Amino acid sequence: MTTVLSDRDRRKRDDRPDETFYADPRFVTHADDAFLDRLTSLYASATAPGDRVLDAMSSWVSHLPDTEYERVVGHGLNEAELAANDRLDEFVVSDLNDGQSLPFADDSFDAVCCALSVQYLQYPGPTFAEFARVLAPGGTVVVSFSNRMFPTKAIRAWRAASMDERADLVERYLAAGGFEVAERIAERPDGDPFYAVVGTLP
Numbered sequence: 001m002t003t004v005l006s007d008r009d010r011r012k013r014d015d016r017p018d019e020t021f022y023a024d025p026r027f028v029t030h031a032d033d034a035f036l037d038r039l040t041s042l043y044a045s046a047t048a049p050g051d052r053v054l055d056a057m058s059s060w061v062s063h064l065p066d067t068e069y070e071r072v073v074g075h076g077l078n079e080a081e082l083a084a085n086d087r088l089d090e091f092v093v094s095d096l097n098d099g100q101s102l103p104f105a106d107d108s109f110d111a112v113c114c115a116l117s118v119q120y121l122q123y124p125g126p127t128f129a130e131f132a133r134v135l136a137p138g139g140t141v142v143v144s145f146s147n148r149m150f151p152t153k154a155i156r157a158w159r160a161a162s163m164d165e166r167a168d169l170v171e172r173y174l175a176a177g178g179f180e181v182a183e184r185i186a187e188r189p190d191g192d193p194f195y196a197v198v199g200t201l202p
């Protein structure tokens with residue numbers, strides 16, 4: 001597999017295990033309403049009724065539209081946040097910087113969403129390969145981000161990059177996982193810039 005980041009790139013200022021930082025729940029949103037509305041409309045166009053959706057690196061809100069999915073599974077680091085997320089049918093807690101395998105069979109999902117969190121991944125190649133494994137052929141991944149972050153927990157490569165360079169980085173993550181880039185969105189309304197990369201599996 002292609003290595004996307006050097007050891008220097010993946011360095012964090014706070015290198016304690018991530019579970020320490022996320023031990024206490026944060027019932028906040030991580031972007032403004034315009035960003036979150038735009039994300040919901042992107043999810044509405046990128047998914048279909050009956051899909052099986054994995055909300056990776058999730059919290060207490062999933063930003064999904066009212067679409068009737070077959071099931072929505074959450075994944076994240078804080079159990080109380082995930083338990084409070086009423087869009088989830090079930091959830092798992094796992095640290096993707098400690099190990100990238102997820103407890104799902106191959107072809108378990110049609111879409112993987114990863115909102116406002118990709119800047120924290122230290123091993124994006126194996127992580128996106130794992131997203132590809134749990135997706136069905138032709139499956140979709142939607143990675144969204146803005147310019148906010150917990151700076152002590154974001155990797156060095158992300159902190160040092162411009163917004164467009166971050167989108168380039170995400171495209172490289174997707175390619176390393178076996179995805180083709182279907183769409184890159186870069187919109188800068190007055191508030192939080194809306195960036196997203198949509199990938200699909202062959």
Ligand SMILES: C[S@@+](CC[C@H](N)C(=O)[O-])C[C@H]1O[C@@H](n2cnc3c(N)ncnc32)[C@H](O)[C@@H]1O
Pocket residue numbers: 018022029030056057058059060061063075076077078094095096097098114115116117120
């Ligand atoms: C800024 S919040 C975004 C939460 C949610 N996706 C949203 O849109 O509101 C970052 C999330 O990334 C998750 N996260 C951070 N580091 C992680 C890691 N190493 N493994 C798994 N999840 C992680 C945390 O659980 C946290 O909820």
